Amino acid sequence: MTLPATMRALEASAFAIDSLKLVERPVPAPRRGEILVRIRAASLNYRDLAILAQAYLPTLPLPYVPASDGCGEVVAVGDEVTRFRLGDRVAPIYTQGWHDGKPTIEMRTKRTLGAPLSGVLQDYVAVPAEDAVIVPGHLTDAEVATLPIAALTAWSTLEEGDVKPGDTVLVQGTGGVALFALQFAKLAGARVIALSSSDEKLARAKALGADVGINYRTTPDWQVAVKEATGGRGVDIVVETAGATLDKSLASLAFGGFIGVVGFVAGYEAKIPLRAVLGPMIRIQGIAVGSRARFEAMNRAIALHGLKPVIDSTFPLARGADAFRHLASGQHFGKVVIDVAGA
Template identity: 50%
Template structure:
C-alpha cells in the first residue's frame, strides 16, 4: 500500500510517500480501506514540527478520514466488511469528560493517522458514516466538525442564542451550520469580502471584517449592547481579549485555537466581572460524535469543502491550507 510518513525531517517537502505492507487486523481490530482524508491546521503544525518534535517516527500523519471496512479481527462484533466508517480523533475517548489517557490515543500524533491507503483501528474507535455523505464529506467530521459541536453544546446552545464565529475555516463553518440548524443567530468575522458573502449564504446574519481594530464593538452593537451568548474562539491569544468584550454577562467562550497567536497577556478581570465561562475544547468523545451525526442526518447537512486534492498531491494540499486562502475544509481523495 501507499502511505505518507514523517520520518526525521519536519517540513512539508520532507513528508515522504512510501510503499508498505497492508496491515492485518488483530483481536478487536478492523482494517479500513481509507477513501479520503481531510486536513486540519494541526496537521500543518505536526508535519512542520511546530506542534511537537517528540512524536513516534515514522508517523503516518492526519487524524481525519473515512473509508470502508475490508477486514475484521477476532472478536469484532460492531462492524462487518463493507461498512462505511469514520475513525474517531481519540481512539479511546468513548464517553464522558476527557481523561488523561485520551491524548495518548490521538490519531496522526500519538498514533499513526489516516494518510494511507489502509489503516487499522480499534473497533470502538469508529462511527458510522452518514448515508447521505460521500467519503470526502465524511472525512471532514472527526476533528473540525466535532470540535465545533462540542464548542456549541458545552456552551448550552439553545434556540434564540447568538453565536460568534471567527473566520471561515473548517471549525467556524461547521459551527455556523450547527448553530443555524439549532435556531441560533450567527455573527461571523472575515477578512475577505468574497468569503463574507459565502458566510452569509450559509446563514450568518452579519459578517464583520476582522481587520477592523474594534470589531468587538460592532458585535456588541449588533446585539443591542448585550454581547453574544457563545464565542467559538479559534484565534487564541491574539483575539481572546476582544472575545471577552464581545461576550454577554454570563456568556460562554469555547477556546480552541491559536491562529492569532500562542503567546500573549490577557487581563482576566473583564471575564471575572462579567461571569464569563471560558472552556478549553479538545475535539470530543465518540458519544458526542454519534450525537452530532444524528443531527447531521436529521438536517441533511453537507460539509463545506473548499477543494479536493489527489493523494499524490498531499503536500500541495498542506500548502493550500497553510496559505489560509481556503474556506471550509481541504480534502485528499484516496482512490
C-alpha cells in the first residue's frame, strides 16, 4: 500500500473546544519495533474534556491532538516487528509500556496516549508494536474504539474488587465507565444498582441489565436507598466515578466492601468519616485504567460473551468539536464516538 505524505489531524491550539481544527500533518514513519495504524474510529472520555478545560495536565504544551481511544488497521510495520502483520485490526493501549502488573510512575505520567503523547484524532498513529492489542472480531471499529480506557477501567475496578457471582455492584451515572461496569458486573453474575440523574436513562440501564435504578437528583440521600435495596446489607463494590460522593459510597457499602476510586465528575474532594473505613474493614483503591494483559483478558471475555459496547452517538472527524460539546452537555448514554476514516 502506498501511504500518503500528509494526513488530517484534529488539533487543539488552545485549552478550549472552539480551538479544535483540522490541520495537515506529515504521516509518521514507523521506527524500529513500531507499527503504523490507520485510525478508523476513536471515542472520547471525560479526561479529554478535562484536559481541554485545562483542569487536568494544565501545563501540556500546545498544540496537541486529543483522545486516547482508537481502533485501526496496521498499514506499515517497522523493522523487527513480529507481533502484528499488515491488515491486523488493533487498538493502541492507553498507558504505553504498561504490559502487566503495576506501571511505573513514568508510564502513568509521561506515556499516556491523547496527552501527553499525541492522540488518536488523526488518520495515522505510530506506536510500539508491544503497545497495541488485537481486538474482538465481532465488534465494529466504533465499538472497539470504546474499549481502551472506559471498558478497561471498569474491568480493572471489578477485578481489583474481586467481583464474584452474587455480589452487588453500585455504578454511578450512565457514562462510558459506568455502563461497561454494569455490563461486566452482570457477566460476572453480580447484581447491579445504577445511579443516574435521569429516570429515562435509568430505564435504559435496566434494559441493559441493571437490577435497581436510583435517581441521584431526586434522591440525594441515595446511600439510604442503596442500603434499603440490599436489605440493609450494603453493596460489595462501588465503581466511584463521581469522586466527591465518596462519603455516600462508604455509607452504601457492606462490611468488608470495596470502593474503586475512578473519577471526579462530581468534584475532586471528599470528606469521609474514618470510622466508616476502619470498623467495616473497607478497601479503597485508586484505579488507573489497566495493563495490556488485562486488556487482552477483557477482550477474551467480550468475545466469548458477544458483549456489545453502548454507543450514544457518532460524529465525523471534521465535526470533532461537536462531539466534545455533546459529551460536555451530559446528555449522552454510553460512549461518544468519532468516525475518523469517514469523510
